[in-house]
Amino acid sequence: MNRLLSAVLGVVIAFLAWRFIDWALLQAVWQPDSKACRAVQGACWGFIAEKHRFILFGTYPYEQHWRPALASILLVLLWALSAWRIFWRWWLVLLWLAGLSVIGILMWGGVLGLPYVENERWGGLILTLLLSTFGIALAFPLSILLALGRRSGMPVIQALCVGFIELVRGVPLISILFMASVMLPLFLPAGVSIDKLLRAQIALILFAAAYLAEVVRGGLQAIPKEQYEAADAVGLTYWQKTGTVILPQALRIAVPPLVNTIIGFFKDTSLVVIIGLFDLLQTIKVSLQDPAWSGYGVEAYLFAALVYFAFCFAMSLYSRRLERR
């Protein structure tokens, strides 16, 4: 029975795999030649070859593409360093601040002989990475405050925190992004405006904070009561107790679920395409509008899927390794 199942399944998989390889590799066109693509049945990877610079860097000036490329590598390096326990020290914060300043200089320029590039022209992969990075970096402290507030025992503060967390978690992210793109301008006094990128970033920060807050709360709940009592007995104030006894333990417990939430958030940043930001998906959509290259959506979105998969799978392998400890 078991062998028969394996055999049937093996044949089906082999057939599907062969069909896929035939389409994706054997019959595929790799050179950026749209006429050759139209002539064959296989995949048109020439589309990616032709458009990869635009897909990865958006409308950033062509000769300056090395700047977002370098910034992306730096950002990924910072994340990779932060994944190691030996780097979980206070100076990691300084390293991040330094790294982000370098990235800011690279992206904006205007100093050191780098031409200035306004952030309306940023796009592609670096935009996705920056939205995720700043989303998490700013949402994280906010989420700790929200989680502490939810457990503070002060009815008014508790109600505000619970209300915010449940409101944000109860509605789809897209409604929060719409709110940021069409409602936020109404909230500001006449004459004051903030650009589209910043508005989306604010929405993403608030969204991430609500989800991270629940994970941090899970960590706080896992701390035994005796820890609180002992800290009280030594005479620590609330902030001393929280900062030196409770949070260091709670956050360590919460790291694996935090990584999972971060993976989810990284995937969710793709939604900014709906409000018209130039992230990785938008650059692909715009590339597909080129008449010479229309109709290769399957190839284009498989490419996008692979890029996202590379980042998310690396993070989930990391989170699994942490859980096994």
Add this chain to the structure above:
Amino acid sequence: MALDHRKAKRIAYQAAALAALLGVAWYLVSNTLANLEARRIASGFAFLWREAGFEIGEAPFQRYSAADTYLKALVVGLANTFKVSLAGIVLATVLGAAIGLFLVSANRLLKAVSRAYVEFMRNVPLLVQLFFWYALITETLPPPPQALQPLPGVFLSNRGIFFPLPGSAPVLEGFNFSGGLAITPEFAALLVGLVTYTAAFIAEIVRAGVLSVSRGQREAAYALGLTRRLAMRHVVLPQALRVIVPPLTSQYLNLTKNSSLAVAIGYPDLVSIANTIINQTGQAIEGIAIIMAVYLTISLSISVFMNWYNARLK
């Protein structure tokens, strides 16, 4: 004395938080009112009774035309949200449960294939998957005159999928089919995307549920002479269900919220219709309030159900 001091401090903190909130709220509301006045947008929900003036691709359970009101358009959107969510929940549960059981199956090939499926699905954004399915349907399927016919009377084309109904078979008329049951490319892409994505998460929940049942239970069932299959059905699954149901309901909620991504591929769900209305009327605050109120109602109903279920289990 120390206690009184603490109490006073707590009251002061809360009063400060409340005052800050009210201050911010007052600032935002007064700005908004001034802005609305400057842009000559009348606030309130009176616009709901005005004529919508746009067509909607699909209106289940009711008739709708451009001459109907905005309110009617929103109801159609809500019906579309429910339609895709309910179909998605049923199919994702079936597919997810099957893959979840494959993940704990004794067949190593089956296990490996399901593991690969789950890993790939969970690590690619749903939106990318939706764009992929939509491209696959509209770009690789032939136009209606050359539609594929996998089964007699069933037609696959880039304008949709057509099934025969008793007494009404799909017939090619001009450039499209009429009659039978028609599934639009938008609905098909959204449904396939939601189902295959959510099933990966449900599979992991089912796997965790099955593994949570202690090994002794299974061994006892084998000792009684039950086969693997019977032991799973009568001993392991009933106990696993307690662990499975709470996270499963939150996946159902996620699926319903994720159905709002319909707006990206043009399926007329609630969010997509509300977005059109906002663009037409400028009633952004009301439109977003409606979306949020509907989803909050759904979320709260599901969490009320979950609390009831958890209380019943104890």
